[in-house]
Amino acid sequence: xxxxxxxxxxYLIWPALLIYSAFFVLPAIIGLYYSFTDxxxxxxxxxxxxADNFTRIFTDDILxxxxxxxxxxxxxxxVGKNVLGIALAVALNLRLRTRNLLxxxxxxxxxxxILVIGIVFTPLLRTEGAVNRILESIGLHGLSQAWLTxxxxxxxxxxxxxxxxxxxxxxxxxxxxxxxxxxxxxxxATIDGATSWKSFRHITLPLLLPAININVMLTLIGGLKVxxxxxxLTGGGPGNASQVFGTIILRTFGEGNWGLxxxxxxxxxxxxxxxxxxxxxxxxxxxxxx
Amino acid sequence: xxxxxxxxxxxxxxxxxxxxxxLLIILPLLLMVFGSFMNSTEVLRFTLxxxxxWLFSNYVTVFEQGGLGRxxxxxxxxxxxxxxxxxxxxxxxxxxxxxxxxxxxNALYLFxxxxxxxxxxxxxxxxxxxxxxxxxxxxxxxxxxxxxxxAFSVFLYSGFIRTIPKALxxxxxxxxxxxFDVFFRIITPLIVPVNATVAIMVFMAVWNDITIPxxxxxxxxxxxxxxxxxxFYGLYSRDWNxxxxxxxxxxxxxxxxxxxxxxxxxxxxxxGAVKG
Numbered sequence: 001x002x003x004x005x006x007x008x009x010x011y012l013i014w015p016a017l018l019i020y021s022a023f024f025v026l027p028a029i030i031g032l033y034y035s036f037t038d039x040x041x042x043x044x045x046x047x048x049x050x051a052d053n054f055t056r057i058f059t060d061d062i063l064x065x066x067x068x069x070x071x072x073x074x075x076x077x078x079v080g081k082n083v084l085g086i087a088l089a090v091a092l093n094l095r096l097r098t099r100n101l102l103x104x105x106x107x108x109x110x111x112x113x114i115l116v117i118g119i120v121f122t123p124l125l126r127t128e129g130a131v132n133r134i135l136e137s138i139g140l141h142g143l144s145q146a147w148l149t150x151x152x153x154x155x156x157x158x159x160x161x162x163x164x165x166x167x168x169x170x171x172x173x174x175x176x177x178x179x180x181x182x183x184x185x186x187x188x189a190t191i192d193g194a195t196s197w198k199s200f201r202h203i204t205l206p207l208l209l210p211a212i213n214i215n216v217m218l219t220l221i222g223g224l225k226v227x228x229x230x231x232x233l234t235g236g237g238p239g240n241a242s243q244v245f246g247t248i249i250l251r252t253f254g255e256g257n258w259g260l261x262x263x264x265x266x267x268x269x270x271x272x273x274x275x276x277x278x279x280x281x282x283x284x285x286x287x288x289x290x
Numbered sequence: 291x292x293x294x295x296x297x298x299x300x301x302x303x304x305x306x307x308x309x310x311x312x313l314l315i316i317l318p319l320l321l322m323v324f325g326s327f328m329n330s331t332e333v334l335r336f337t338l339x340x341x342x343x344w345l346f347s348n349y350v351t352v353f354e355q356g357g358l359g360r361x362x363x364x365x366x367x368x369x370x371x372x373x374x375x376x377x378x379x380x381x382x383x384x385x386x387x388x389x390x391x392x393x394x395x396n397a398l399y400l401f402x403x404x405x406x407x408x409x410x411x412x413x414x415x416x417x418x419x420x421x422x423x424x425x426x427x428x429x430x431x432x433x434x435x436x437x438x439x440x441a442f443s444v445f446l447y448s449g450f451i452r453t454i455p456k457a458l459x460x461x462x463x464x465x466x467x468x469x470f471d472v473f474f475r476i477i478t479p480l481i482v483p484v485n486a487t488v489a490i491m492v493f494m495a496v497w498n499d500i501t502i503p504x505x506x507x508x509x510x511x512x513x514x515x516x517x518x519x520x521x522f523y524g525l526y527s528r529d530w531n532x533x534x535x536x537x538x539x540x541x542x543x544x545x546x547x548x549x550x551x552x553x554x555x556x557x558x559x560x561x562g563a564v565k566g
Contacts, residue, residue, distance in 0.1 A: 113498035
């Protein structure tokens with residue numbers, strides 16, 4: 001006991017604990033309180049208004065659209081980044097001559113700022129931009145689109161840009177996972193006459209669960225918190241067609257509508273917690289039983 | 291046809307498909323690099339071609355007009371200091387959290403872990419920073435970044451420190467070492483690779499971020515590179531050659547870091563994949 005106290009004093013935790021509590025936890029707790037008030041730029045006295053802000057989120061058309069877009073973005077990117085990430089990792093785990101180069105190429109966009117990616121894609125996605133020109137040159141006129149200005153597809157376009165950028169990051173985690181699987185399993189399966197698909201389904205996928213677990217969590221949480229992608233590509237437009245919670249919070253901040261802004265943040269926190277905590281527990285259990 | 295031969299053919303097909311797919315990644319990036327050397331009319335075609343004449347002068351123009359020198363220094367200060375603060379505080383905290391096997395230590399670990407899930411509450415963070423009296427300052431942004439990355443770093447460090455046998459500490463203790471000796475002379479040398487991983491991951495995340503500067507850096511003299519480019523993009527929206535040059539310049543530091551420090555990034559990813 002003496003050695004415990006002498007060697008491992010809680011003093012060493014204080015710096016991290018103080019910074020983390022003051023600049024992350026405290027704002028979250030204050031936010032919980034302000035969510036139930038009419039805190040505004042032009043109010044001197046802040047009043048408790050119960051669930052008014054939340055009622056407004058669920059009745060205002062723009063806010064509902066932002067909620068819908070946030071979920072579309074999160075689901076599309078989770079599926080896209082993980083399915084493509086696993087496919088790329090499995091392919092780039094084969095003995096290919098160019099595999100190191102290819103891995104580096106697929107990973108490279110994820111080290112760049114979304115600002116860079118967003119600005120590069122803006123001219124490419126215009127109606128007369130390169131994406132449509134390429135589609136037309138290979139005879140797919142029907143697929144050409146006003147990618148960033150058609151309200152019904154704009155959020156999908158933004159999700160696609162995000163998938164383009166960071167699937168390589170997911171791929172790298174999956175590759176690390178694949179490399180921790182012993183080759184013996186595959187040899188045994190081949191001797192038993194298993195097809196590639198069967199090996200993938202019964203060896204690769206179950207043993208890749210820790211990596212799938214962390215990747216789904218990362219992409220899901222990141223997806224629900226989306227802000228920069230939308231901010232740079234469309235700023236929430238055209239009109240409000242691509243607003244998400246992240247961009248709406250910036251707008252309420254600019255308008256001085258702070259109570260509402262914090263309420264949206266609180267709701268976002270609730271969504272993230274309600275979806276990710278059970279998922280985390282479920283995946284943990286699955287990992288153990290497989 | 292033998293089994294190995296079939297596998298070989300399959301690999302050729304997969305490789306060909308992957309090379310085609312990789313063009314999808316390379317071409318937009320090449321468009322940016324080539325475009326950054328073009329003149330302002332040539333670049334507006336937005337087609338993939340080598341510049342008629344390589345105008346290195348675009349970079350000089352951007353550097354002077356975009357105020358990039360200052361932005362670069364701001365980025366270095368903010369990114370560098372917040373990475374260092376994060377590495378020092380998180381590794382020290384993780385050391386205690388892992389070694390003390392008490393309920394309190396466990397609860398504190400979960401308290402930090404929560405930060406991986408919870409979204410940041412921006413508007414009230416501004417409030418807190420205002421109360422503390424340094425809203426708009428570089429220092430506030432450094433603390434915010436250190437706080438935002440604490441959860442991730444504690445998670446990485448704890449996983450690693452757990453693999454260092456406690457017996458090492460005990461032997462040192464019996465020979466008269468105190469807490470600081472143990473932490474700095476036994477633990478720190480063993481976690482050098484993790485320090486590198488954490489520092490690089492934090493550096494890249496902070497360097498590339500635009501969210502915090504948008505909310506917290508109200509004075510243009512404190513802007514980081516991405517934010518000053520965003521501003522430049524608004525002002526010079528016709529001069530795409532300059533915009534591209536600007537983008538290439540922001541990307542260079544992280545690109546160089548990535549090339550130099552690749553193995554540390556990979557080991558960070560491996561820790562995530564294997565431990566879950």
